Amino acid sequence: MSFVNSFFTALQALRLNGLRSLLTTLGIIIGIASVIVMVAIGNGARKSVEEQIERLGSSMLTVFPSTRASRGQASGRFMPFSEKTMYALELELPDVLAVTGDISAQVTLVSAETDWATTVRGVNATYPLVRNQLVADGDFFAAEDVTSGRRYAVIGATIQREVFGEISAVGASIRLNNVPFEVIGVLAATGETFRGRDSDDVILAPLKTVRDRLAGNWRPVPDRIDSMYFLFRQGIDIDEAKADLETALRLDRNIEPGQNDNFRVLSFASFVQARNETSKTFSYLLAAAAGISLLVGGIGIMNIMLVSVTERTREIGLRMAIGARRRDIMIQFLIEAVVLCTIGGLIGLALGLGGAYAITSLAEWEILIEPSLVIIAIVTSLAVGIVFGFFPARQAARLSPIDALRYE
Amino acid sequence: MEAVVTCRELYKIYTMGGQEVRALDGVSFDIHEGEFISIMGPSGSGKSTLMNMIGALDVPTTGSLRIAGEDIATMTPDDLASLRNRTVGFVFQQFNLLRRTTALDNVKLPLLYRDGSLDEAKIRAIEALRRVGLEDRMDHHPSQLSGGQQQRVAIARALVNNPKIILADEPTGALDSQTSEDIMQLFSELNDHGVTIIVVTHEQEVADLTRRILRLRDGHIIADEREDLVA
Ligand SMILES: Nc1ncnc2c1ncn2[C@@H]1O[C@H](COP(=O)(O)OP(=O)(O)OP(=O)(O)O)[C@@H](O)[C@H]1O
Ligand SMILES: [Mg+2]
Numbered sequence: 287m288s289f290v291n292s293f294f295t296a297l298q299a300l301r302l303n304g305l306r307s308l309l310t311t312l313g314i315i316i317g318i319a320s321v322i323v324m325v326a327i328g329n330g331a332r333k334s335v336e337e338q339i340e341r342l343g344s345s346m347l348t349v350f351p352s353t354r355a356s357r358g359q360a361s362g363r364f365m366p367f368s369e370k371t372m373y374a375l376e377l378e379l380p381d382v383l384a385v386t387g388d389i390s391a392q393v394t395l396v397s398a399e400t401d402w403a404t405t406v407r408g409v410n411a412t413y414p415l416v417r418n419q420l421v422a423d424g425d426f427f428a429a430e431d432v433t434s435g436r437r438y439a440v441i442g443a444t445i446q447r448e449v450f451g452e453i454s455a456v457g458a459s460i461r462l463n464n465v466p467f468e469v470i471g472v473l474a475a476t477g478e479t480f481r482g483r484d485s486d487d488v489i490l491a492p493l494k495t496v497r498d499r500l501a502g503n504w505r506p507v508p509d510r511i512d513s514m515y516f517l518f519r520q521g522i523d524i525d526e527a528k529a530d531l532e533t534a535l536r537l538d539r540n541i542e543p544g545q546n547d548n549f550r551v552l553s554f555a556s557f558v559q560a561r562n563e564t565s566k567t568f569s570y571l572l573a574a575a576a577g578i579s580l581l582v583g584g585i586g587i588m589n590i591m592l593v594s595v596t597e598r599t600r601e602i603g604l605r606m607a608i609g610a611r612r613r614d615i616m617i618q619f620l621i622e623a624v625v626l627c628t629i630g631g632l633i634g635l636a637l638g639l640g641g642a643y644a645i646t647s648l649a650e651w652e653i654l655i656e657p658s659l660v661i662i663a664i665v666t667s668l669a670v671g672i673v674f675g676f677f678p679a680r681q682a683a684r685l686s687p688i689d690a691l692r693y694e
Numbered sequence: 695m696e697a698v699v700t701c702r703e704l705y706k707i708y709t710m711g712g713q714e715v716r717a718l719d720g721v722s723f724d725i726h727e728g729e730f731i732s733i734m735g736p737s738g739s740g741k742s743t744l745m746n747m748i749g750a751l752d753v754p755t756t757g758s759l760r761i762a763g764e765d766i767a768t769m770t771p772d773d774l775a776s777l778r779n780r781t782v783g784f785v786f787q788q789f790n791l792l793r794r795t796t797a798l799d800n801v802k803l804p805l806l807y808r809d810g811s812l813d814e815a816k817i818r819a820i821e822a823l824r825r826v827g828l829e830d831r832m833d834h835h836p837s838q839l840s841g842g843q844q845q846r847v848a849i850a851r852a853l854v855n856n857p858k859i860i861l862a863d864e865p866t867g868a869l870d871s872q873t874s875e876d877i878m879q880l881f882s883e884l885n886d887h888g889v890t891i892i893v894v895t896h897e898q899e900v901a902d903l904t905r906r907i908l909r910l911r912d913g914h915i916i917a918d919e920r921e922d923l924v925a
């Protein structure tokens with residue numbers, strides 16, 4: 287029998303058992319929907335990681351202090367870095383293009399209109415280069431402004447929007463914890479959130495100014511910084527650069543061999559990937575759910591096909607009596623199982639796309655809907671249909687014509 | 695005339711719970727092309743068993759059986775399927791039509807298991823329905839047809855591939871006497887066109903319409919009556 291005929295025969299058989307067929311595909315529907323959501327989220331996460339790495343640069347390392355945990359005992363205190371160390375490392379490491387320190391303080395911004403609680407970060411003039419940060423309006427401060435401790439502020443896009451609205455903040459006078467500053471620039475929006483905080487809700491100011499005026503000095507390390515960013519030449523092996531940086535820092539901080547580091551060096555790739563761990567965990571859960579649903583769904587299909595083969599034994603006998611070969615019977619039932627699964631798969635696809643959109647609006651995960659999702663849904667359901675339809679179809683094909691005809 | 699069915703020492707032995715049932719116990723006979731023959735015998739004498747062998751639905755335990763010149767012992771399952779498809783047409787007592795499928799589609803079914811276009815299949819199916827006088831009922835489902843009409847549809851299905859042999863196992867068993875006569879009349883017409891027809895029946899009146907009667911008892915042939923001898 288031709289494929290087209292087998293296909294119509296299968297459709298007809300399924301139509302006769304409409305409701306039963308539909309219920310049977312429930313497992314497949316759920317399974318495929320999970321697969322679709324999983325892949326959409328997985329793709330979205332991958333895309334956002336790629337985009338962020340692209341934007342932030344794959345050749346940047348972030349260094350921040352961590353508590354030293356030695357022999358199970360935390361020393362309890364963060365050891366900050368000093369500017370001296372940072373510049374020394376800049377000279378020592380061959381492939382460093384630029385560095386910037388970072389020291390932050392919580393402040394209340396007081397402008398002509400509103401008060402706004404935010405974070406001010408003292409950084410070097412190299413910050414836009416190192417962090418690949420664009421300035422949307424006005425200028426960033428220069429190296430002299432940092433050395434001389436000018437009270438210049440470059441505000442994030444969120445502050446521009448929330449505090450200044452439509453009017454450009456450039457040129458405005460503001461107070462940060464009562465210290466007067468002049469807004470000289472507005473940063474381009476990054477659109478990111480980090481640990482639930484809006485990355486654009488920030489003010490950048492010269493490092494020295496922030497340390498002296500806002501963050502407070504700390505006597506043991508007068509030129510302290512909270513963290514540092516190192517930008518390396520493009521194309522170097524970032525893991526090697528990281529290892530070199532760690533070795534140099536251990537030396538600088540007098541860490542004996544065998545002792546744990548009291549700092550951490552992160553490449554942005556790992557940083558961004560860590561941020562996407564949650565969505566990855568969710569994807570694994572979905573994968574498990576999808577796998578179980580498809581297995582249960584597949585067994586459901588197998589079961590209903592076995593029932594169908596038994597119910598239609600006489601029909602099989604008749605078809606054989608008028609000339610159906612074993613493979614005609616086999617194909618007929620296989621197609622039936624596959625069509626059943628594919629119908630379930632298409633419903634699951636629709637459900638999965640809906641689910642993926644719902645998830646992006648609830649959690650802030652990016653999803654990526656690609657045409658390949660349709661192919662994934664169809665191929666998966668085809669595969670389930672073939673795998674679980676095979677056994678019942680073979681049972682049908684192996685019947686002897688006379689036994690099948692005589693079956694009561 | 696050439697023999698279309700050749701049976702030699704055909705045995706079909708079922709073993710059930712250690713008990714041996716000899717459904718066919720050494721049967722030998724020939725049927726020639728164009729014959730119209732009935733097989734009679736008491737219940738359990740092996741009539742259906744024999745028909746199923748000739749229709750290639752079942753295989754003998756031992757013995758040789760040639761259908762249309764081919765030894766079924768040497769045939770693969772696919773060859774047997776092809777034989778059932780083209781060389782023989784089976785008509786059952788219970789019609790065995792597919793429910794919820796139109797008369798036309800039922801008749802078309804054997805054509806779907808061989809090469810050929812769908813258009814041609816439709817033309818041939820309508821032609822077969824016309825031969826049994828039911829072309830105006832081709833869109834009816836079996837449940838919308840009388841028993842006699844359903845059996846005609848079944849005969850059209852058996853005819854549609856122009857088989858050499860039509861096998862009918864008690865085709866009139868479920869029909870009243872008038873309808874039975876019509877069906878036998880139809881077989882007779884087909885036989886006039888050269889189709890070999892083998893009918894199993896319990897009724898002497900039905901058997902009398904054929905030209906040869908093979909009598910079975912306990913798996914043996916006890917009589918082989920030709921028309922000229924009967925008359
Ligand atoms: N599948 C089987 N298993 C065991 N015994 C069987 C089987 N098929 C038939 N028989 C036995 O073989 C014998 C012949 O059966 P068959 O059906 O050929 O009889 P029949 O002449 O057609 O009878 P009826 O007129 O009642 O249809 C019977 O004794 C029957 O019980
Ligand atoms: Mg019988």
